[in-house]
Structure formats: C-alpha cells, structure tokens
Amino acid sequence: EIVLTQSPGSLSLSPGERATLSCRASQSVSLTSLAWYQQKPGQAPRLLIYGASYRATGIPDRFSGSGSGTDFSLTISRLEPDDFAVYYCQQYGSSPLTFGGGTKVEIK
Amino acid sequence: QVQLQQWGAGLLKPSETLSLTCAASGGSFTNYYWSWIRQTPGKGLEWIGEIKHSGLTNYNPSLKSRVTISVDTSKTQFSLKLTSVTAADTAVYYCTRQYSSGYYSDYWGQGTLVTVSS
Numbered sequence: 001e002i003v004l005t006q007s008p009g010s011l012s013l014s015p016g017e018r019a020t021l022s023c024r025a026s027q028s029v030s031l032t033s034l035a036w037y038q039q040k041p042g043q044a045p046r047l048l049i050y051g052a053s054y055r056a057t058g059i060p061d062r063f064s065g066s067g068s069g070t071d072f073s074l075t076i077s078r079l080e081p082d083d084f085a086v087y088y089c090q091q092y093g094s095s096p097l098t099f100g101g102g103t104k105v106e107i108k
Numbered sequence: 109q110v111q112l113q114q115w116g117a118g119l120l121k122p123s124e125t126l127s128l129t130c131a132a133s134g135g136s137f138t139n140y141y142w143s144w145i146r147q148t149p150g151k152g153l154e155w156i157g158e159i160k161h162s163g164l165t166n167y168n169p170s171l172k173s174r175v176t177i178s179v180d181t182s183k184t185q186f187s188l189k190l191t192s193v194t195a196a197d198t199a200v201y202y203c204t205r206q207y208s209s210g211y212y213s214d215y216w217g218q219g220t221l222v223t224v225s226s
Contacts, residue, residue: 045202057214097155099154
C-alpha cells in the first residue's frame with residue numbers, strides 16, 4: 001500500500017500568513033489521485049481538494065493544491081481564524097486508500 | 109443537501125461484533141459508492157471498505173477477514189460489521205459517500221466512538 005508522509009507535523013502561524021503543507025507518497029500516485037481534508041476538533045474531516053488541485057464545492061480560493069507523482073502540497077494563501085485545524089492528505093490512486101498522518105496548523 | 113446519519117453500539121467487549129448503520133439522504137443513492145473509515149489516535153485515518161448499491165464491495169486487506177459491509181437500497185442505508193473486536197479496534201468510525209469506487213469522500217457522517225474494553 002502507498003504510505004503518505006505529511007510534513008511538518010505542526011505549523012505555528014499567525015492569521016494572514018501563508019501556510020504550505022507537504023504530502024509525500026512512498027510511490028507514485030496515479031492520475032494525481034490525491035485529496036486534502038480539513039478536520040476540526042470533534043468534527044468529521046471535510047473535503048477541501050481532490051485530483052491534487054481541484055477545490056471541492058464551497059471551498060474558498062485561498063486553498064490551493066498542487067503536485068504530481070510523489071510530491072504534493074496544500075497552500076493556504078492567507079490564514080483566517082477558521083483555518084486553524086488539522087489537515088490530512090489521502091491517495092485514492094490505488095487500493096487500499098490511505099491517509100497521511102496529518103499536519104496541525106496552530107495559531108502563533 | 110446530502111446528509112449521513114450513523115448509529116450503533118458505542119461500547120463493546122473483546123471478541124464481540126461491532127455493528128454500525130448509516131442512513132443517507134438528500135441525494136442519489138445509486139450513483140455513488142458508500143464507505144466506512146475509522147480514526148484512532150495511534151494509526152490515524154484508516155479506510156475500511158466500500159459498497160455500491162448493487163452490493164459490490166471492496167475491503168482493506170488489513171481488515172478483510174473480519175469486515176462485512178452491506179446495503180439496504182430500499183432504506184438508503186448501509187452497514188458495517190466487524191467481528192472479533194479487540195482494544196485495537198477502539199476508534200471513531202465514520203460513514204462516508206465516495207464519488208466513485210476507490211475515490212475521495214465528499215460527505216461524512218458525524219462519527220461514532222466505539223470503545224472496546226473488558
């Protein structure tokens with residue numbers, strides 16, 4: 001199975017700053033089948049990005065995804081207070097579907 | 109507005125069978141796949157398996173021997189059974205809608221904490 005490694009484990013930033021999160025796969029993810037989710041305490045994950053770079057319905061354009069092969073990233077251009085959460089990547093190019101360990105974005 | 113409402117027993121003893129059900133509403137039931145994902149502090153998010161309205165299933169090989177996912181199309185519900193549970197199965201279990209087989213999850217249930225303890 002494909003192992004996803006997210007870095008950094010946590011990120012301490014201020015509102016208005018730019019956040020860049022990384023997701024590296026142990027082998028190439030076919031057809032850029034990579035998604036990003038946001039999770040807040042006590043809530044289910046919420047889909048942000050699919051197909052590596054396509055925003056899900058209702059997701060603001062400050063969220064953007066990029067990458068291919070084994071290296072992917074999620075960028076939040078200007079952090080808003082509501083963005084402080086844990087972010088997970090998921091590959092769905094091969095079965096079983098797998099998730100990264102998450103990056104926590106904290107308020108500095 | 110798609111909604112997934114899930115329920116089931118939250119406290120089990122080792123060797124018992126975990127049983128959860130998820131009801132989908134607000135959208136097509138037949139055009140999507142439906143899945144279960146669990147989350148533990150130690151292993152993070154783990155995809156358990158998926159089912160289509162026809163009953164076609166795919167399971168994570170790591171759990172395949174103990175998992176059954178079934179569907180009741182007339183009620184737009186699907187269910188998870190996990191046999192012979194141990195403390196390692198303690199997790200929050202989510203039902204989700206997948207865009208297609210082996211795809212991302214675009215809608216999630218509220219989650220059910222299942223604790224396995226003697």
